[in-house]
Amino acid sequence: MIKIVALLKRRPGMSLEEFRDYYENVHLPIGALRFKGNAISHHRRYLTPIPGPDGVGHEADYDVIMEMWFEDRAQLEAAMQVMQEPELAERIAGDVPNFLDRADNPMFFVEEHVTDLR
Numbered sequence: 001m002i003k004i005v006a007l008l009k010r011r012p013g014m015s016l017e018e019f020r021d022y023y024e025n026v027h028l029p030i031g032a033l034r035f036k037g038n039a040i041s042h043h044r045r046y047l048t049p050i051p052g053p054d055g056v057g058h059e060a061d062y063d064v065i066m067e068m069w070f071e072d073r074a075q076l077e078a079a080m081q082v083m084q085e086p087e088l089a090e091r092i093a094g095d096v097p098n099f100l101d102r103a104d105n106p107m108f109f110v111e112e113h114v115t116d117l118r
């Protein structure tokens with residue numbers, strides 16, 4: 001199994017609630033169904049700051065950890081081909097400034113190793 005993981009930050013001036021709503025209900029539908037069969041799953045792990053001893057939840061560097069899971073490199077490459085289709089690539093890139101701060105959204109390939117602790 002291989003994953004792509006991205007650490008995403010919402011655009012300045014957007015609340016956490018607005019960000020989550022936009023990502024789930026506007027951005028995600030643009031391309032998510034195009035990946036059916038070319039990815040196992042697409043996870044969004046939204047981060048909510050936990051208040052410290054001062055009672056304040058401090059601003060996080062990122063607002064969501066996005067993961068796309070693939071069976072193998074061949075499936076990943078097939079998904080990347082879909083992402084490069086001109087119409088889809090243009091729609092996704094055109095929508096990004098509506099909800100993401102593109103200045104700092106790193107992406108990584110992740111090779112997962114799991115230790116069962118049950």
